[in-house]
Every structure is written in structure tokens, then in C-alpha cells.
């Protein structure tokens with residue numbers, strides 16, 4: 001790949017990052033934590049609504065509501081916008097002019113980071129796990145389309161690259177390279193932004209839920225878990241505020257062992273303590289659920305794809321095959337087969353977004369199946385003699 005390309009923002013036109021920094025005021029219950037951010041940037045649009053969700057085949061004694069974090073924005077839609085408010089503020093506060101992150105080629109996190117970076121005047125770099133190594137063969141659909149549209153720097157890594165052993169060291173290497181070539185600082189953001197700083201996204205998210213009265217109205221929270229930062233924030237906030245909801249993380253990448261360890265490392269970093277003064281254990285405050293993935297992170301069964309179509313058709317709420325679709329599929333199964341896993345019967349599902357993931361073609365065949373309920377083509381109607389003649 002060419003190395004002569006400009007790696008950081010030019011000093012002339014474009015947004016000025018420091019203009020976007022806002023003072024951050026933590027809630028009282030957060031103040032016992034370490035690494036409380038000084039600044040945030042505003043990326044989330046307003047307070048996202050909570051509404052009843054009439055999912056098909058919910059057992060009669062359960063009631064499902066949905067927190068519309070798919071509406072945090074348009075191009076920045078989804079849960080990543082909340083974490084990026086703190087991560088990118090940290091980057092700017094540290095004087096960085098570039099951000100580096102990683103993910104799969106259709107990663108929502110990469111897309112959200114790249115777009116937010118551009119809006120704030122930061123140069124985005126993406127380390128992408130890709131099935132192809134030739135840039136000419138990289139797709140131009142869905143999230144990758146947007147990455148390319150906003151001119152993110154893209155580095156293709158083998159699809160099998162491991163986050164800890166392959167990707168993290170390469171991000172550090174890129175930080176060095178940018179420093180050497182441009183003299184400027186780059187800010188690395190690991191997997192899904194699930195760091196001690198990113199954690200504040202869903203501590204703040206829970207604060208919003210409390211303001212919406214969630215603690216009194218619901219018994220359980222269900223969120224899709226990919227890199228676990230969102231679940232980690234909700235569970236910690238739930239604990240620190242004494243809210244007593246049961247927080248469930250439905251795992252769609254890696255497994256519960258990986259995520260408990262990841263979350264415990266983050267809790268240790270912010271020095272989160274339980275009521276005995278011991279470091280809080282993820283295992284004690286969040287129910288991480290395996291068995292949601294199905295055939296693999298990027299693979300959906302036909303049954304799962306059919307459910308995505310059915311939920312979109314019946315409720316008008318758009319879910320995606322990789323994240324929320326798998327969670328809803330599993331939620332419906334658990335409500336029926338293991339209702340005792342839930343603390344009560346009022347469940348709040350956090351819609352984490354992922355809309356653009358639908359545009360990568362994986363649902364196309366499912367939608368095209370003729371004769372299905374979704375494929376609603378009708379024959380053209382001949383006008384009857386009684387139709388008014390408008391003499392146009």
C-alpha cells in the first residue's frame with residue numbers, strides 16, 4: 001500500500017476539534033469511580049424514547065418495551081454514539097489529531113467512529129478484518145460504503161486476526177508510525193470502544209434511563225453484547241444506583257468467559273467496588289447469556305433471518321441480522337423456555353442500532369422469496385368503467 005498518503009488532517013480548513021469539548025458533570029453515584037472524564041462531546045441527539053414493543057409470540061404474561069438507542073442519530077445511529085461522546089472527547093483533550101480503531105469490514109463501531117471523527121475534525125484510521133486483502137475487491141456496501149464515502153484510512157487485516165494478539169499491537173504500531181511521519185498524536189480505540197473511558201457512555205445512558213423512570217417500571221434490561229462495553233456500563237450503573245433491575249447481556253461475538261474477563265478488567269481500571277469494598281465482579285452483576293450467536297458472528301440461520309423480516313413487518317421497528325435480530329430471536333426463545341431467568345415480566349430491550357448492516361445483501365434472498373408474507377407484490381389493477389374520467 002502507498003505510504004506517501006497524507007496521514008493526518010491538514011492544518012487549513014475543516015472543523016476545529018477543541019471547539020467541541022464540553023465540561024462533563026458526573027452523577028453523584030459515579031463519583032466513587034476513577035478515571036471520570038473531564039470532557040464529553042455531544043453526538044447523541046436528545047433523549048431516545050422508550051415505547052411498548054408488540055413483538056410477535058411474546059408469552060402473554062410478559063410485556064416488552066424498547067429503548068430506542070437506534071435513534072441516537074442517523075449516520076451515527078446506535079449505541080456506539082454514546083461511548084464515542086467520551087472517547088473522542090478524551091482524544092481531543094489529549095491533543096490527538098487522529099483516531100484509530102478496529103473491527104470487521106461491516107463494523108458499526110468503525111463506521112460510527114469514522115463519521116464522528118470527521119465531524120469533529122479528527123482523521124479516522126480503521127484496521128479492518130477483511131475476507132479480501134486487495135483493496136480493489138473490498139465491497140462498497142452498507143457500513144463500508146460510508147467508511148469509504150467519508151474517506152477513512154483503511155488497513156486490511158486477515159479475517160482471522162485476533163484482537164489481543166494481532167490487532168492491538170498493530171494499532172500501537174500505527175500510533176508510532178503517525179507520530180514519526182507527521183509528528184502528531186493518534187488515539188487508539190480498542191474493540192468496540194469498550195474501555196474505561198467508553199464505559200461512561202452507558203453509565204450516562206443509565207442515568208438517562210433513570211430520568212425516564214425505568215427503575216420503577218421494569219424488572220429486566222436486555223442488551224446485545226458484542227464487545228461488552230454497553231452491558232458493562234448499564235450493569236455497573238444499575239449496581240451503583242441500587243436500582244435492582246436484572247441486566248442481561250446477549251452475546252453475539254466471543255463468549256461469556258471472554259466478556260466477563262474484559263468487563264472485570266475495566267471495572268478494576270475504574271476501581272469499581274462492591275459494598276464490602278472489594279473490586280466488583282462482572283459475574284455478580286450482569287447475566288451474560290451464551291448461545292445467542294447461532295452459526296457464528298457473521299452467520300445467521302434462515303430462521304433468524306425470517307424473524308428479522310417478521311419483526312420488521314409486524315412492528316415497523318427495524319432490527320438487523322448480526323446484532324439485534326439474534327438477540328430478539330433468543331429473547332423470544334428464553335421467554336418461552338426459561339422464563340425463570342428473568343427477574344420479573346417487564347422487560348426493557350435496548351435497541352443498539354445496526355441499521356446499515358442490513359444493506360450488505362445478506363437479507364436479499366430472504367426478501368425475494370416469492371409467495372412469502374413479506375413479498376407483497378400485487379398485480380396492477382385495470383381501471384373500472386365507473387372510475388372518474390379526469391380528462392387530463
Ligand SMILES: *Cc1c(COP(=O)(O)O)cnc(C)c1O
Nearest residue numbers: 108192226227228230352353354
Ligand atoms: C456494537 C454493537 C452492539 C454491541 O455493543 P457492545 O457495547 O460492543 O457490547 C450491539 N448492537 C449493535 C447494533 C452494535 O453495533
